[in-house]
Structure formats: structure tokens, C-alpha cells
Amino acid sequence: MRVKARQWPARQDETVRNEFKKEMQIIRIKPKIDLWLGDEAGFEGDPQPRRIICRRGEKPRINYFGSHIMTSVLGAVRPRDGKFISLMMPYVDTDIFQYFISELNQAVELGKRTILVLDRAKWHLTKRLEWGIIEPCYLPAYSPDFNPIEELWLAIKREFFSWFWTDDHDALDDHLEKALKHYINSPDLVKSICSMRTFD
Numbered sequence: 001m002r003v004k005a006r007q008w009p010a011r012q013d014e015t016v017r018n019e020f021k022k023e024m025q026i027i028r029i030k031p032k033i034d035l036w037l038g039d040e041a042g043f044e045g046d047p048q049p050r051r052i053i054c055r056r057g058e059k060p061r062i063n064y065f066g067s068h069i070m071t072s073v074l075g076a077v078r079p080r081d082g083k084f085i086s087l088m089m090p091y092v093d094t095d096i097f098q099y100f101i102s103e104l105n106q107a108v109e110l111g112k113r114t115i116l117v118l119d120r121a122k123w124h125l126t127k128r129l130e131w132g133i134i135e136p137c138y139l140p141a142y143s144p145d146f147n148p149i150e151e152l153w154l155a156i157k158r159e160f161f162s163w164f165w166t167d168d169h170d171a172l173d174d175h176l177e178k179a180l181k182h183y184i185n186s187p188d189l190v191k192s193i194c195s196m197r198t199f200d
Contacts, residue, residue, distance in 0.1 A: 009142035016140045024146070024199045027115060027137075028079070034112040036104070036134075037194060038076040039119065040092050041153040043176050045069040045166045069169050071176055074100040076107075076116065077149045082191030083107070084152070086180050088173060094123040098130065105132035117147055148194040155193050156183065 027033055046068065074097065075086040085107050087100050108114045114134050118124045120141065144150050160179035166172050183190050 012142045013140060017143055017146070020140050020143070020146060021199055024117075024196065028196050028199060032112055034078070034109045034114040035080065036076045036078050036108070036114065036116045037147055037149040038074075038104075038116045039147055039149045039153070040072055040074050040121070041156075042070045042072050043157070043161065043172065045168070045172045069167065069172055071169070071173055073153075073176070073180065075149060075152070076100075076104055077152060077190060077194045079148060079191065079194045079196050082187030082189070082194070084184050084187070084190045086184065088176060088180070092121075092123060094126045094129070097123040101129065101131060101134060105134060108133065119144065119147065146198060148196060148198065151193050152183065152190060156180070 027035055072089050072092045073086050074089065074092060075084065077084050085104060087096075087103065089096050104116070110133075115137050116134050117137050117139060119139050124136065124138070139146050156179050160175065160182075164175055166175070
């Protein structure tokens with residue numbers, strides 16, 4: 001059987017990754033810790049086509065406008081119960097991320113230590129951020145596989161954007177809002193997608 005090799009970051013530090021993995025194994029089972037996974041993703045009006053099953057000789061096509069419209073989504077998932085909150089924005093910067101953090105502070109459980117796992121995007125590291133009761137926990141460099149919310153973005157794109165295309169920003173936002181609401185209202189599904197199997 002021939003398998004296409006998966007590209008993998010060559011700059012990963014396995015010692016740091018192993019230490020982070022051990023830390024997550026402890027954090028995820030502590031009842032007094034409210035653990036969240038945070039990230040951002042871009043959704044385009046001209047998404048990349050996905051692999052599909054078709055008859056031999058068929059050549060399916062998907063329209064392409066080349067308009068390059070995109071909407072960004074900031075999101076956070078609580079893997080324990082699949083709670084998912086999100087914010088649609090035309091772009092992401094420090095001010096928009098601060099607004100998202102303020103909103104997330106309203107959703108966390110009071111009386112618990114709240115930890116938010118994030119990558120090292122520049123707006124996550126800005127010193128002027130006001131975190132409220134949230135403690136940021138940064139992923140090791142080049143380790144997106146350690147943040148299961150990445151799987152949720154892939155699921156949304158696969159389920160809702162494989163055969164969707166538009167050159168209208170309002171149409172993109174309407175479709176994206178529908179997709180996000182589907183997962184917000186399906187916590188069991190989100191929980192299964194964003195499980196912490198990576199840390200077993």
C-alpha cells in the first residue's frame with residue numbers, strides 16, 4: 001500500500017513537547033481547572049476542493065471566483081463538555097482578540113482556575129492584553145497537533161465548505177454563521193472532535 005507522507009515541522013523540540021504533554025495530562029483531569037482550547041481560523045469564499053469518491057473517468061469541478069474574500073473566526077472549546085464559543089470578524093489583531101477574551105471571561109466557570117491553550121500568534125503574546133481570570137498556556141513551537149480545536153476547524157470546512165463557493169461577503173458570513181451555530185448547538189459532537197486523545 002502506498003501512503004502519501006504527511007509534512008511535519010522539522011523544528012519541533014521533542015523535549016519541550018513531552019513536558020507540555022505531561023502537563024496537559026495532569027491539567028485535563030483536575031476538577032478545579034476549567035480548561036479551554038483557543039485558536040483562530042480563516043474561511044474563504046473560494047475554499048480548497050476536498051477529495052471525494054466518484055466513478056472512474058469522472059472529473060468533478062467546483063467553481064472558482066478568485067475574489068479571495070475571507071472571514072476570520074476566533075474560537076474556544078471546552079473539551080470536557082464540548083462547549084464552543086466563537087466570534088466572526090473580518091480580520092484578527094490585538095484589539096479584536098482582547099474583545100474575544102473579554103467575551104470568554106463571561107463564559108468560564110467562576111471559582112475555578114481557567115486555563116486557555118493557545119499558539120504563539122503575536123496578538124496572543126501582547127503584554128497589554130487584559131486576561132481577566134483566564135491564564136494563557138502557550139503551545140510548544142510548531143505544535144498545532146497539540147491543540148485539538150484545529151480538528152474542529154477542519155470538520156467545519158469539510159462539512160460546510162467542501163462544495164460551497166461565493167464572491168459575496170454577506171453570503172459567506174451567512175453560511176459561516178450557519179456552520180458555527182450547528183457546532184455550538186452540538187456539544188457532544190464538538191466534544192468528540194476536540195477530545196484530548198493526543199495526550200493519552
